Amino acid sequence: DTEVTQTPKHLVMGMTNKKSLKCEQHMGHRAMYWYKQKAKKPPELMFVYSYEKLSINESVPSRFSPECPNSSLLNLHLHALQPEDSALYLCASSQGQGAVEQYFGPGTRLTVT
């Protein structure tokens, strides 16, 4: 089973709202990732958690706050977003460090109004 699940599938939020995106995997993977993807562009890495510790933060604005409660769960907390933050947010997981493939979830389509 190579399934990564994400909730919600769609999210519309105002610029003053606080919301969270959730990601879950049950493959025993020890690395989890958040990506942002704009239309007709490749995914852009935002954060990497390796063994539940934040290992990469690609200089993402502080209005995005990641959290890894345990090795199976990854959250992305959103606050005071801008309309340009509207995008498809993808979660991925992999076995861990090294050249192993990342498995992506279906994504959350976020619209900021």
Place this chain on the structure above:
Amino acid sequence: EDQVTQSPEALRLQEGESSSLNCSYTVSGLRGLFWYRQDPGKGPEFLFTLYSAGEEKEKERLKATLTKKESFLHITAPKPEDSATYLCAVQAYNTDKLIFGTGTRLQVFP
């Protein structure tokens, strides 16, 4: 600087018309090269990992090959359901980060 370039940007094929997609890369020590398929509005679906020059992998109508500077994704006798964007990504040593190309948008017509 690590970089991935994919060509062509878009490709239209008749059903059954075989072709190849190109991924050229520059990376400071290749740990792995990955091919993904992405349907509109969905997450990328993993296809292949290639580690060293000369390696080849196949899955149904798809075959991926790797040289020291580029990778090819060969599509043999494509069907309309093969229509998607195909993404290539590389990973360098000492990082978990994938560097993605901009993708090739493939359309296969019946």
